[in-house]
Amino acid sequence: MTDPAVEAAIARVHREEWARVVAALTRRFGDLDIAEEAAAEAFAVAVERWPRDGLPPNPGGWLSTTATRRAIDRIRRESQRMAKHQAALMLHDSTRPDPSGPVEDDRLRLVFTCCHPALSMEARVALTLRLIGGLTVAEIARAFLVQETTMAQRITRAKTKIRAAHIPYRVPSGQDIHERLAGVLAVVYLIFNEGYLASQGKDLLRVDLTEEAIRLGRLLLVLVPEDGEVAGLLALMLLTDARRSARVSATGELVTLQEQDRGAWDRGLIVEGQELVRERVRAVAAGAGPPGRYQLLAAINAVHTVAPSSSDTDWSQVLTLYDRLAALDPSPIVRLNRAVAVAELDGPAVALAQVDRLADGLDAYHALHATRADLLRRLGRSAESRTAYDRAIALAANPAERAYLTRRRDQLRG
Amino acid sequence: MARYLLSVFGPTDPPASGGSSSRSELLQEWADTGAFNDKLQREGHFVFADGLEPASTATTVDGRGERPVFTDGPYLETKEHLGGFWVIEAADLDEALALAAEGSRACRGAVEVRPFNTPESIQALLDS
Structure with a gap:
């Protein structure tokens, strides 16, 4: 029926x-x-x-x-x-607003309540997916590989705290809104990355979470169209997700940006993401204030997705954008990603020297060792490269990533 | 309006005010805390506030048995103890957190913000 x-x-x-x-x-x-x-x-x-x-x-x-x-x-x-x-x-x-004034969407109040900084990050993610996204508790539990009762408890506890501690149901006032909005964007980006990078479990991608994050990003852009970082985050997610199907091979192995079949990228998502980036570039040129982290990351992804091949990439543009990002966020992970662009422009030796300076802080991060392994391989230092691959494989949580790293290691000569 | 307890935690043994620099720091801390208390009063948030003697001066009492048992020392053996507190009234958690941040800066300590029971929460407890 x-x-x-x-x-x-x-x-x-x-x-x-x-x-x-x-x-x-x-x-x-x-x-x-x-x-x-x-x-x-x-x-x-x-x-x-x-x-x-x-x-x-x-x-x-x-x-x-x-x-x-x-x-x-x-x-x-x-x-x-x-x-x-x-x-x-x-x-x-x-407290209902004056109907003649600007109508504030109730959904935006709900977003700020769900992503309140007094709640744990896990609780913010769960509440956002349940109350804004409409996922069932079972779906959220499955996406984060926890028991349904555990997830139900997490949501109940968060709702109890909201009630007991009087977490307000409102959009923060003028001076607080940017900081609070940054917190909301962090929740959405975490949901996206949890789907895209799948830190646990056997699947490299968890499509339901990436799609949900993009949907939340679109909703936020409707609710807060004037904030450049909201558009930046949506563009970043679209341009990243566009490469989804090219990112894992038929045999379940991770495929790096360099090796991806660019014909398999989703053109529709790329066009949409690039248009958002162009709008932000125009807005910044018109005096909208300097771009934040998400706008810069989106711009980097726009440069990658506009290039017909890896070797055609405008690496100096990528490096300039990473420099601006490093000025905002001088974290070693940003500098590690910047070093990848340096390798393309100034060669692997220069990049390796920069990566080695980050080694102490990022020793437990598999991407540091994977990057080092690749640079050492390009320099013909096979034995050292093999050691670095071993370390990266031991630290990588994801099977697709391990499969890729293992193949690269086994291709080394000498 | 909701009522919150703002607790300040610090090391079990307060730093000795031997040196002149630590003495002047302590005086500045008290002055800042006093100014913050004045602001709470002025803006109608203040219910009660005070500082406590070191946790080593506490006595723990258990009166649940036939005869009360008295034990020297605080209830919890931890490195950091409650050193003082405010009871405030605020419109909601956002306002309470903003006030706690100011209080924390003034008294040079981390502050825990916790809501008090309300008639509604007690009713909900009875209903559940």
Whole structure:
């Protein structure tokens, strides 16, 4: 009886409307638990009824109304606590903004609550995926390879802290917003990287998380279009994700940027990402303030994705961008990545000297040893290269990466 | 308005105020903390605040048995102990955290911010 078209429509409505329904209910009832549960119930009713009755003319409105009724039912059932929620309801109604002023999207409030710095990073990620992304607890648990009960506990504990510690449901004021927004972007980028780099487990890529992060990035750009770093992060994720299918070989081995089949890159994502980068370059030229970390990383990826081959890459442009990034963030990891561009411009010997200076701080980081191994190989120092590959293989958590490093090591001569 | 406990933690044995530089540092710290307390008063956040004698002066009492047991020393054996605290009222956690950051700077110690029970949270506890 299930019509695939209706199912697809329900999935689409879920993606588009979930955060809006949860956010509106949170504002109205002042309680994340009630909002989440009522929204989930409303979607469950939709899954049951819509295949039979067809989609309502305004699915979002239907869901909001249904969820609101469910929330009120729940509050009535819990008659002992009714007084409290009525008080909360009146309080929240009284804070409703002047309708003639700019309408602040409730979803942005929800984003800032979920990514509040008083919550642990793990809790911020889980809450964001659940309340903004609409993933189920089971899906989030699977993505992070933890037990469902563990993930449920993590989310419950975070919601309890939000309530007990009075973490506010609002967009931070003027001077705090940039710092707080940087925290939100860090959560989204962590979700993306968890999907893209898959630090644990057997899969190199976890597509669900990268796609979810991009979706969150798109939503943030709608909510905060004036912030360059929001556009920068979305561009960075698009340009990185565009290379997804070229990044792992048919035999499950990591393929480096140099060796990737550029024809397999997703042109649509590249065009979209590059356009965002160009918009930022224009905005900066027009006086929008210097680009931040994500805009610079996006620009570096734009340079890579515009080159028809690795050897055609404008490495001096890449190096200039890394210099600007290092000025903002003088971390050894930025300098390690910069050294890769140095190798292309000034040769592997110069780059190796720079990488060796980072060795103490990054000794436990597999990419340091992988980079050293490659530079030593190019310099013909096979024995030292082999030692570095061994170290990189021992430290690499990901099987696809280990397979790649092992092949490169075994190709060494002498 | 919500009520928060701002606890300041520090080493078990406070540094001896022997040298003149540490003495002047201590006086400056007290002056800064006093100024912060004044600000809390002025802006209506202040409920209570005070500093404590070293943890080595504490006595732990267990009155749960037939006869109370008295033990010399603090309840928890740790390297750092509660050295003082504020009880404040703030609109929400953001305001409490901003005040805690100021207090931490003034008293030269890390500050733990913790909400008090509310009638609602106690009701929720009873309902659960």
